[in-house]
Amino acid sequence: MPPPKAKNKKSTKSSKLRAISDKRGDSQVPVDLQQLLLNIFKNSFSERLHANIQPLLQEVKGHLYNRDFLTAFGRDDYLEAYAARWSPSRALGYLQVLVNVQDRLETISKSSNEENKAAAKVVCLGGGAGAEIVALGGFLNLLNRSTNAGVPSRIVDIVAIDIANWTAVVENLRQNIVTAPPLSNYASAAAHSANSPLAMTENLVVSFHQHDILSTDFAVIGPLIEDAGLITIMFTLNELYSTSLSLTQKFLLNLTRRLKEGALLLVADSPGSYSTVSLNGAEKKYPMQWLLDHTLLRQGSKGEEPMWMKIEEDESKWFRLPPSLSYPIDLENMRFQMHLYRRI
Numbered sequence: 001m002p003p004p005k006a007k008n009k010k011s012t013k014s015s016k017l018r019a020i021s022d023k024r025g026d027s028q029v030p031v032d033l034q035q036l037l038l039n040i041f042k043n044s045f046s047e048r049l050h051a052n053i054q055p056l057l058q059e060v061k062g063h064l065y066n067r068d069f070l071t072a073f074g075r076d077d078y079l080e081a082y083a084a085r086w087s088p089s090r091a092l093g094y095l096q097v098l099v100n101v102q103d104r105l106e107t108i109s110k111s112s113n114e115e116n117k118a119a120a121k122v123v124c125l126g127g128g129a130g131a132e133i134v135a136l137g138g139f140l141n142l143l144n145r146s147t148n149a150g151v152p153s154r155i156v157d158i159v160a161i162d163i164a165n166w167t168a169v170v171e172n173l174r175q176n177i178v179t180a181p182p183l184s185n186y187a188s189a190a191a192h193s194a195n196s197p198l199a200m201t202e203n204l205v206v207s208f209h210q211h212d213i214l215s216t217d218f219a220v221i222g223p224l225i226e227d228a229g230l231i232t233i234m235f236t237l238n239e240l241y242s243t244s245l246s247l248t249q250k251f252l253l254n255l256t257r258r259l260k261e262g263a264l265l266l267v268a269d270s271p272g273s274y275s276t277v278s279l280n281g282a283e284k285k286y287p288m289q290w291l292l293d294h295t296l297l298r299q300g301s302k303g304e305e306p307m308w309m310k311i312e313e314d315e316s317k318w319f320r321l322p323p324s325l326s327y328p329i330d331l332e333n334m335r336f337q338m339h340l341y342r343r344i
Contacts, residue, residue, distance in 0.1 A: 028099050029142065031322050034092050036198055037138045038327050039181055041091070041130075044172045045084035048077070049328040056081040073164035079129075083169045087131040088327060093319035093334040094135035094234060097268060099142070101312055101340055104264065107229030108156060109143060119155040119205060123228040125213060126236030128166030130173040133158055133206055137177040137199045144203070157205040159224055163212045170208040178204060214240060214247040218254040225258055234268045235336075238288045241275035245291070252295050256307050256343070263343040265308070267292060271316040271337040289315070289337060296341055312340035 042049060048056075060082055063072035073079060102109055107120040124132040136158055144153045160170055178201040183191060209224055225231065233240075240248040255265075273288040296308040319334040 029092075029095055029138070031324055033138055033142060034095075034322065035325055036141075036181075037091050037095065037134050038088050038325060040134050040137070040173060040176045040198060041084060041088040042328060043181060044169075044176045045080055048080045048084050053081055053084065053329065057085055069163075076168060079164065079166060079169050083129045083166075083173075085329065085331075087129045087134070089319070089321060089331040089334055090131035090235070091134040091138070092321070093336065094131055094232075094268070095138045095142075096319055097266070097338055098135060098139045101266070104311060104340060104342075105230065107262075107264075108139070108154060119157040120230070121157045121159065121228045122230045122232065123225050124158065124160045125231065125233045126162055126239075127158075127160035127232065127234065128162030128164055128170060128208065128210075130160075130166070130169055132232055132234055133160060133170065133173055134177065134198075137204055140199050140204060144199075153200070153203050155203050155205070158207070159228070160206070160208045161211055161213060161221070161224060162208070163210070165210050167208050167210070170206060174204075174206040177206075213251055214244055218251070218258075222254070222258050225255065228259065228263060230264045230266060231255065231259070232266045232268075234266075235270065237267055237292065238269050238273040238275060241288060241291055245275065249295050252292075256296070259343045261343055265296075265341040265343070267339045267341075268336045271335055273337070289313075289339065292339065307344060308341040309344050310339060311342050312338070314338045 056077060060072055060078050063069070063078075073082070098105065108122070122132075122136060124136075127133060136156060140154055140156050147153060160166070177198045180195045180197050183195055187195075211221060213221055237248075240251070259265075269288055274285040275288055275291060276283050276285050293310070297306045297310065315337050317336055317338060319336070321331060321333055
């Protein structure tokens with residue numbers, strides 16, 4: 001996981017900023033759904049959030065600043081604190097990204113039916129902190145809101161792979177996604193009647209696998225990725241490139257060979273991310289976007305056509321938290337670059 005950024009910090013209680021807007025118009029995600037996603041995190045980490053979480057967050061930030069990732073993600077309380085603090089706003093941002101490219105996500109957007117009971121498989125590389133999982137739960141909720149009566153709901157199978165042991169965090173979030181949120185003892189009968197989980201257990205399958213994708217034999221990773229309609233690498237790719245350019249390229253090429261035609265790769269990261277690469281003993285900085293395009297879109301040595309097509313990109317975009325949202329601690333707006341590729 002990447003070090004958290006401390007830019008443009010805004011409280012969800014006092015922010016005067018508008019919700020995200022882009023070339024397609026203002027956010028299409030209802031504010032009530034965004035609040036439901038925040039409540040997933042609030043309920044999952046209620047004890048941690050209502051204790052004095054700030055000293056713990058400072059410890060985590062210090063380890064991340066020093067790039068001591070083994071320590072930063074080596075304790076359960078550090079993992080909970082990270083997920084409670086940095087995953088909520090990212091989950092909302094990722095949900096907006098999914099909505100913006102909804103017309104591309106046919107494997108998720110199409111309803112299941114009697115002839116096609118297969119679930120849409122999504123693999124989240126570096127997704128242990130749960131932002132992608134909760135975002136996909138929200139996306140599924142949004143899709144099912146628009147499903148006509150009598151049409152079977154979508155089914156999504158989420159596979160999260162990460163280097164740290166996020167098992168407890170992932171299971172905690174999954175449980176709160178498929179469980180109706182707690183209500184006050186004073187809630188009305190109508191409120192109790194309308195209370196429902198973000199997603200139903202039978203519609204959202206979540207599993208977590210602890211692997212270092214750069215050092216683990218791809219024979220182990222491959223079966224987890226096979227048949228995926230969507231692969232996400234969110235705020236992780238630049239860290240992979242910084243760790244090892246050659247191993248990251250090797251992994252992406254193995255990924256390419258394993259995925260079926262039509263599969264999508266969605267990448268989001270900090271805008272302007274650069275990785276230092278050593279070539280012939282000299283170091284040079286390359287933009288992450290250039291490295292990714294160079295790996296996926298280049299022709300083969302024998303003139304073979306590229307095996308990926310870039311179908312969406314944005315070099316810099318803001319997701320801004322709606323001011324009406326509420327969360328126990330301050331959250332941050334998110335600035336990111338986004339790239340979407342289709343396997344051809």
